[in-house]
Every structure is written in structure tokens, then in C-alpha cells.
Amino acid sequence: MGILSTQNTQKLLGSLQWNGTMDYCNKTTSTSQLSYFLGTFWLSDDHINMMVEQILLDIHAERPKDVKYVHVAPLSFAQELRSVKNKLALPLSDHCKTLLYKYELCVKEDGLQKLYFPIHVNENHWIVGMINFKKKSIAFGENQYYSFHVNKYTHQIPSQFSLCHEKRYGAPTKFIATLQTWLKASFGKRFKSFGNSLDHVVQDDSYSCGIITANTISD
Secondary structure, rough: HHHHHHHHHHHHHHHOOOOOOOHHHHHEEHHHHHHHHHHOOOOOOOOOOHHHHHHHHHHHHHOHHHHEEEEEEEEEHHHHHHOHHHOOOOOOHHHHOOOOHHEEEEEHOOOOOOOEEEEEEOOOOOOEEEOOOOOOOOEOOOOOOOOOOOOOOOOOOOHHHHOOOOOOOOOOHHHHHHHHHHHHHHOOOEEEEEOOOOEEEOOOOOOOOOHHHHHHHOO
């Protein structure tokens, strides 16, 4: 089934206009970027955001009743969290323009219950974060059993022997602290963290974390 799916996808790619503009990311992406999903290339911010947008489209089409309560944030959400103190210190007129404020309103006014979002860690790895506003909790999906310390230029990973002595990545402590800063400022308290508890498959290579991140969110 996997081979047939890949072959069908390759045929579809062959039917597309070369380097044609796509609607994803405000029409800043092109069809030439799609081949990255079939190879061993590392996925860029645009690739991650394309998958996020498609997941949202699928939710609207397949589970329209869930749209109000479950949302998937673009990569810029995690990027804003990294400078959360600066965002919170903005004048109200400017703070209202931030993505953090948008989701705060979605929770308080629209009843948003769960927010999933991709996170780029260590400059070479993608993981998933999830906030459960109803239960006041956070969780993550870390798909590598070991922190491979991948060379971002050669994509090489250590030998299996050395992997046995590595530690898990997990969500970065600093990122969790900034997330909790936003949650306390916007919702009055720190949320309980359940760590690496989202269901996901285990990555056994140096390049598929982006795809696994999207699949974890989709599932």
C-alpha cells in the first residue's frame, strides 16, 4: 500500500505545473517544494505550515463541528512564545495584533478547548505541543527516543552504540517556561504539564520528524 501510494503521489506531482504558485502560506509557496515530502530532505518552516494549513482544511471538511473547539496553530505561534515577555509588554493596541492574543480570545470568547502546534527545537528537530484549555494542561509529542545530535548539514547521526548513551530531547525547558508565562498572564495560572504524553510513532531516522509531527497532530 505504501509503495502504491508513493507511486500515485509521484504521478500527481508529474501532472502539476513546474514551480507553480500554491495557495498555502499566502501564496508564497510553489509546487517545486512538494517533492521534499517524498525524499529525505529536511522540511522547512513553509513545509510545516503547509501541512498545518491542510490539516485545518481537513478539519473544516471532515469534522466541521470540531473547528470551534480544536485548532492547529502555525509555526509563528511557537515563535511568538519565544519572545512572550516582549509581546505581553506591548501597548494594548499592538498586543491585540499578536497571535497570542488571537488565541486568548478564541479560548475566552469562542470556547476553544485544544490547541496543537509545531515546535522547532535544537535547530534540527520538529516536535508537537498541545494545550488543553479545558483541563488546564499541556503535553508534547517527542518522536525521537534519543537525542541524535544530528549534523544539520550532513544529516548524519551517531552509531547505534552511542545512541544508547543519549538522552531524550523532550520539550525544551526554556520553551515550557515561556509557554507557562503566557498561560499565567492570559488565563491566571500555570497549567499542569504531562510531558511527552501525546500518542506518536518513534522516529528511527534523521529526517522524518516533520512528517511525524504533522501525523501526530492529524491523529
